[in-house]
Amino acid sequence: xxxxxxxxxxxxxxxxxxxxxxxxxxxxxxxxxxxxxxxxxxxxxxxxxxxxxxxxxxxxxxxxxxxxxxxxxxxxxxxxxxxxxxxxxxxxxxxxxxxxxxxxxxxxxxxxxxxxxxxxxxxxxxxxxxxxxxxxxxxxxxxxxxxxxxxxxxxxxxxxxxxxxxxxxxxxxxxxxxxxxxxxxxxxxxxxxxxxxxxxxxxxxxxxxxxxxxxxxxxxxxxxxxxxxxxxxxxxxxxxxxxxxxxxxxxxxxxxxxxxxxxxxxxxxxxxxxxxxxxxxxxxxxxxxxxxxxxxxxxxxxxxxxxxxxxxxxxxxxxxxxxxxxxxxxxxxxxxxxxxxxxxxxxxxxxxxxxxxxxxxxxxxxxxxxxxxxxxxxxxxxxxxxxxxxxxxxxxxx
Numbered sequence: 001x002x003x004x005x006x007x008x009x010x011x012x013x014x015x016x017x018x019x020x021x022x023x024x025x026x027x028x029x030x031x032x033x034x035x036x037x038x039x040x041x042x043x044x045x046x047x048x049x050x051x052x053x054x055x056x057x058x059x060x061x062x063x064x065x066x067x068x069x070x071x072x073x074x075x076x077x078x079x080x081x082x083x084x085x086x087x088x089x090x091x092x093x094x095x096x097x098x099x100x101x102x103x104x105x106x107x108x109x110x111x112x113x114x115x116x117x118x119x120x121x122x123x124x125x126x127x128x129x130x131x132x133x134x135x136x137x138x139x140x141x142x143x144x145x146x147x148x149x150x151x152x153x154x155x156x157x158x159x160x161x162x163x164x165x166x167x168x169x170x171x172x173x174x175x176x177x178x179x180x181x182x183x184x185x186x187x188x189x190x191x192x193x194x195x196x197x198x199x200x201x202x203x204x205x206x207x208x209x210x211x212x213x214x215x216x217x218x219x220x221x222x223x224x225x226x227x228x229x230x231x232x233x234x235x236x237x238x239x240x241x242x243x244x245x246x247x248x249x250x251x252x253x254x255x256x257x258x259x260x261x262x263x264x265x266x267x268x269x270x271x272x273x274x275x276x277x278x279x280x281x282x283x284x285x286x287x288x289x290x291x292x293x294x295x296x297x298x299x300x301x302x303x304x305x306x307x308x309x310x311x312x313x314x315x316x317x318x319x320x321x322x323x324x325x326x327x328x329x330x331x332x333x334x335x336x337x338x339x340x341x342x343x344x345x346x347x348x349x350x351x352x353x354x355x356x357x358x359x360x361x362x363x364x365x366x367x368x369x370x371x372x373x374x375x376x377x378x379x380x381x382x383x384x385x386x387x388x389x390x391x392x393x394x395x396x397x398x
Contacts, residue, residue, distance in 0.1 A: 008301050009294040018297060019288035020077050023280050025303040027074035031143060032314035034068035036354050037347065038252060039139070040338035041322055048131035049326050051138065054338040054347075055254045062249035069251035069262070071146070072210040072273025073280055078150065079214020082157045083164070093158055100154055103369070107308035108147050110368030111316070112387035115140055119393065128323060136323065137394035139315040145263075146311070152204065153211045160208075160215040168221035169230075172212040175205040176270055183267045187245075187259075199264050206265030210273040222281060231278030238271035308369050309362045317358035321350065 012018075038061070040052045055061055082100070089096040115137065122128040153160075163171035182202050185194045213230070216222050241247045247268045253260040261268050291297045303310070322334055330336035333346025 005294050005298040008298045012297070012301070017288070018291035018300070019284045020080055021304050022287050022291050022300050023073055024077045024081075024307070025300045027070040027077070028303060028307055028310055030068045030070040031311060032317075032354070032358065033351075034065065034252070035139075035143070035315060036318055036351055037068070038065065039318070040343070040347070041135070041326075041335050042337050043326060043330060043335050044131070046129060046131070047326060048129035049135045049322060049335065050131065051135055052338050053252075053254060054344060055250050055252070057339040058344075059249070062251075065251040066272060069269070069272060070276065071207070072269070072276045075150075075153070075207055075210035075273070076214040076217070076277045076280060078154075079157075079160065079211035079216075080218040081214075082154060082211075083161055083215045083218030086157055086161060097155055097157075101151055102371075104147050104151055104154070104308065106371075107312045107365075107368045108144055109383050109387050110365065111140065111312040112144070112390045113383040115316075116386035116390035116393075119390070122323075132323060132326065134393070134396070136319045137390065139319065141391060141394040143311055143315065147308075149203065149207045153208050156208065157215065160212050161219065163212065164216040164219040164221055168219075169213065169216045169226045171216055172209050175209040175212060176267075176274075178202075178205040179209070179265065179267050179270055202264040202266070206269060209270050210277055213274075213277050217281060224282060227278045227281035229278070230274045231282065232275075234271045234274030234276075234278060238268060238275060241268045241271060306362055306366060306369075309366050310358065312368075313361050313365050314354075314358055317354050317361055320357050320361070321353055 038053055038055060040054060041049045042052045044050060055065070085100070086093075086096060119133050119137070123130065123133060160171070167173075179202050182198060185191070186199050213222065242249060247266060248254070248257055248259050248261055250257075251261050251269065251272065253263060260266075291300060325331045325334050328335075333343055333348075333350050336343065338344075338347070
């Protein structure tokens with residue numbers, strides 16, 4: 001381990017922005033942590049698994065979701081890193097975008113194709129119920145929406161750079177205003193007359209907001225004064241929306257709740273992202289100094305190198321434990337209604353197991369992140385067809 005740490009430290013360029021990498025790793029690890037802590041399973045009479053959440057019983061756990069909802073940070077550092085990469089790139093903008101989008105697409109295609117092949121094996125082999133397979137498919141595809149959105153905002157990087165150079169930090173303001181307008185229409189006095197699809201208009205500006213802040217930061221257009229404004233203004237807006245306008249307290253969907261904050265993002269999500277972004281920018285130097293320690297820096301590098309593997313396969317790690325356990329009946333913290341303090345304690349005990357399974361799966365799944373140089377057109381086509389079939393099944397269209 002000491003040799004690995006020393007090797008990572010010696011291979012890190014002096015100009016590497018360790019703080020940004022550290023923030024990205026923190027935001028990335030919050031995704032599996034949140035899904036593993038706040039996602040549970042109930043067992044129906046036919047032995048099938050169904051999604052459940054402790055938030056349905058323990059509303060007081062909602063503040064946990066405020067901490068674990070760090071996609072604002074992820075988009076912030078994504079925008080920052082993209083503008084630096086865009087500034088250094090040689091060749092056409094199209095080639096630059098193609099390279100970045102391919103790195104996002106390969107792991108997604110890999111996990112969905114593998115699961116498409118697994119579904120019939122699990123059903124006709126050990127006899128896993130169809131409802132369990134549908135639950136598993138929903139969980140696997142659930143975090144992948146992020147990749148689709150991130151792909152779109154990445155493609156908009158050249159436009160974001162132009163906006164940042166012209167307007168600075170204020171380039172993100174119209175995005176905030178757009179989400180506020182849509183929220184007013186869907187939750188205000190005219191809500192009954194507004195079609196449900198209108199909320200979809202929040203998807204792009206909602207997630208582009210923090211990315212644009214990151215681009216402006218990378219362009220040097222965000223000062224500490226701006227960061228304090230984002231932190232305090234975001235926190236004030238968050239509190240106002242929560243206390244005065246009745247926004248749901250949880251940042252993730254809760255079974256039985258009519259409203260959700262994240263799908264699509266509400267103004268509350270942007271308020272949290274603004275506050276988190278301000279705090280991250282203010283703490284950048286301290287984080288950078290802390291990560292000068294080789295033993296702390298090494299795990300950050302490993303996490304960043306495995307980013308897409310963690311994102312795409314963490315739900316598979318949990319399912320690898322839950323599906324076999326369903327044959328045993330209810331297993332505390334794994335299979336059974338998440339409606340007691342005992343379940344929460346048991347789930348905490350399962351977390352290292354999920355992490356270990358993810359490491360094991362990741363040893364093989366990381367191959368999907370590398371260029372598919374030895375994969376011919378026929379295999380790529382087959383993988384695409386499998387992935388499409390899995391998406392149809394997971395989305396309930398089949």
